[in-house]
Amino acid sequence: MDLNTIETVIRPRDRADLPDWRDGDVCLAGGTWLFSEPQPGKRRLVDLTALGWAPDAITAEGLTLAATCTIAELDRLELPPDWIAAPLVGQCCRALLGSFKVWNVATVGGNLCMALPAGPMIALAAALEAICTIWAPDGSERRLPVTEFVLGPQQNALRPGEILRSLTFPASALTRRTVFRRISLSPNGRSGALLIGTRDSAGALTITVTASIRRPLRLGFAAVPRRDALERALAETIPDELYYDDVHGAPDWRRHMTQHLAGEIRDALADGAPA
């Protein structure tokens, strides 16, 4: 929709071009959320795509995605064959509520910064232990794990003037076995619970819980726990008030499904476990 209060579009060509942050400024990446709701307090758009960041970089250390990498670009990536976590990428792209047309425009960084519980890029990044690189207005950088970047519904760790620059996925996480589980109130609806399990070659299990709770959480186990131990761990880690309550799922159902899907993931990853 038209954002009629916007007076200026700033299109910085490099970091030095970034304007001093003012009240009413807002970063524009894909724009698929920004232009989907009234933004009556916003006056200037800072167009991050003008910075011309390369969408991705694949090295032996891992995968780096620019915040402005689109979902479509991410989905098209050809990842090294030993990164067996690669199917998660497609699964998480498909978990986006928006259509494939939105993929052409929406960005990975935008999905993270929105910090919606159901943000599937948050799930992907949290499960694969991605690190956020943040540009501060003073020219410095800081790094945060995704689980510390996303603080709650539509609440991220960015301070005024800070910009999410990129996400780095360590190769160690990309070489884990993964299992993806998701449920929503309608077949392709917004995720009510989205859980991802990983298992490394040493047998350690992680279960990342998103969508059902207000911010992502990752539970780690040195070995596959028994089902009842998993249930207890979830109950202890996730207090009732952390379960998200909105029209896409009642909290008691989200808790119930979180337990159920975590159990399914545990069972799926328990097979073929190293001795």
Added chain:
Amino acid sequence: MRLTINGQRHDGAPRPGQCLRTYLREAGWFGVKKGCDAGDCGACTIHLDGEPVHSCLFPAFRAEGRSVTTIEGLAGFCRPEDAAPDALHPIQAAFLAAQGFQCGFCTPGMIMTAAALDQGQKRDLGIALKGNLCRCTGYRAIRDAIAGRAHRDTTAGGDPIGQSLPAPVASQVVTGRARFTLDAPPADALHMKVLRSPHAHARIVAIDTTEAYAIPGVVAVLTYADSPQRRFSTGRHQDPRDDAADTLVLDAILRFVGQRVAAVVAETVAAAEAGCRALRVTYEVRPALRDPDRALAADAPTVHDPLDRPGDDAPPLTRHPNLSAEVHGEVGHVEAAFSEANLVYEQTFRSQRVQHVALETHGCLGWRDPDGRLTLRTSSQVPFLTRDALCNLFGFERDAVRVVCARVGGGFGGKQEMLTEDLVALAVLRTGRPVMWELTRQEQFTATTTRHPMRVTVKVGARRDGRLTAISLEVLSETGAYGNHAGGVIHHGCNEVLAAYACPNKRVDACAVYTHALPAGAFRGYGLSQTIFALESALDEVARSLGIDPFDLRRINAVRPGDPMVSNSLEPHDVVYGSYGLDQCLDLVERTLKSDPGPEPEPGWRAGTGMAMAMIDTIPPRGHHADAHVKLDPEGRVTVRIGTAEFGNGTTTVHRQIAASVLGIAPDRVHVAGADTDAVDHDTGAYGSTGTVVAGLAVLRAAEALAERIRERAGELSGAEPAACRLASGMVETPSGPMALSEIGPLAARGRADGSPRSVAFNVQAFRVAVHPVSGEVRILRSIHAADAGTVINPMQCRGQVEGGVAQAIGAALYEDLAIDSDGQVVTQALRDYHIPACADVPETEVLFANTHDSVGPFGAKSMSESPYNPVAAALGNAIRDATGARLTATPFAPDRIFRAVMAGVSGEG
């Protein structure tokens, strides 16, 4: 900025925050539609350098140097003013061949998306089309179009009645040329925006407009001080007294969050929005009534307080000022019958608020024509009743106002209301300029109307042999802040549901109450979907308890020709058995379900079947009128003028078929012009499923009268008796040889239908479902629907009406809930939070028609638009009960609401 649009170089300067959708429309590309303006519905889809994008989400400035293709240019380069191309893109041709649309508002975006799909995506349309919403079709026709399956009859000749002819406007729709309400507005039109109430109940103490007027571009601010003091109802009926006159154009008393506070009229939308933000309003907040159960309590806050209407007539004498309407009636001796029954089942069922979600939002464009006459082009199902209401409101003579509709982008009852026209008229009168008001999708959710939420307590008594001895209904309907349709809906809702059963003892106690909530209004089914959900669920329990098959229970108890049709009183009425096809519908569905119950569920899921039936009067009561003019021009072509609006219901096609059949000419020589108060004397409107049975009957009568004149004239010219002349094959056959119609015209004739007597139509729905015993997810394995529509004038279109009704009802049964929080604020303000069925959510429904011929309707036809909606929720609930043992008593059956009941049901069964 320079870009290419449909092959044409375009230079322009987008506003900084402008999206590409409005930029393209301002450049004249009106095939780019606004359904949601938020990236959820896909109606605005265009191609950007060949990639499909939602243009509402795309910043216009980013189109610099790029190549845009809109629906208009899909088949080849063109300019905005060019007519539809002769050569279509293959996917446009496929949508034409399959008639993959109804109202056609979603179609440009649907086609632009489909054109971009690769073979892999086409194999899973549920995923590929999740960003494209259609409210009319139920998606089957769209899936068929994309798969290349054709449906329209292309064989020329023969009687057009019974042929699947395409909609006359089809090629305009698939090429983006069909003009909807707000396409091509005048260049000097002002724009209006409305400040809405933040409070559920308040009095406006003062509105300071100084800062608003200081904003450049603001032309006028309208407040309660500018409002006519006459009250009206937004709900429109043939008899305006059917709805309580409780509404002002602008009122100092605010009765729901979202009510109009003031309107700003400005040169641009941006200035109008800024003007609204600059209004300084002082409110005196009052206690609000949010709980309908408390509405009739002695100490409940009063929604329409007589003290707020000094000088007005006393309000109707009801036992409580919050009682908006009531129905009480009894036939036989209900209590005695319950005590004598072998089985009594009682349960309370709740139906929630749901929204129509027509893809075209409400919108109206008003101006004064060169003679100074007030003219409105509006998205309405009732242009004539709106004209009458405006005349009454502003004190004008009838001929001082003209109301017209372009093609209307969906209605579903939501446009049987005057929700925009009153305020646009006031703004035009005040400014003297053309004024346009387009509601946002958010306003559709927060400030238009919904289905009436209802609590229905049903009690059924039965004998061991399955005979029903008594039925009682206690209904509490919440009309919200205003009483539009409150009475009509509970009367209708408590009528056919009971009249369908030959049970000697029946009772109704029904109230519609005011609350400080978004008003309810007319909605497909008009009260019956809520009560039928209750009764048909209860009958399922009765059948189970008695060990009787649910189809047989209906056979034992449903009315048959000869039975009096009685709901809750013995008052005489004008409903007759013009035909009767319920028996066929029950047999068809039962047999089809048995022969093919659908796929087996996945391991771990529970499967079950359920059915329900519905009866509906084919026409609303107490008069529904239509005038038709049919004219033969000197070229031998025929024009039908009719008042009813086309919003995807297909009446234009049917009227063309009727006229062509009577006059013996090819359908493509008949032009149908509708929905203009200047065209004919009167038309009650396109509601109550009357487009075929009332307006169509008027067309039939006019065409028959014209045929008579043609025969007379041919007789005069050829010296033969008129009776010896026959219309066929586009000619008049006379004893002295054939005469061309062009030798006979011009001639004209009129016809009228008055909506009485009325007949009855029937629908039977069955589902086989799979339910996940842990998550509560419901999957439909098989959906079968039989309809008794009398003569089916256009099988393809009628099938589409049934499929669309079933799909919309699946939405209400499984997903949709217009949630309102404790402060009275609507929570679901966007389509991403109010999930209407997408392609993946709607299974194929096998549609079967009973073979009947009605004595009342034209060519034996009956209405078939609203009624397919009505049995769906109960049939689904009954199937879930069969699968899990859980009797669900409230819709929607969403996983998070039903999983506990399902788990309890499943474990109880084991």
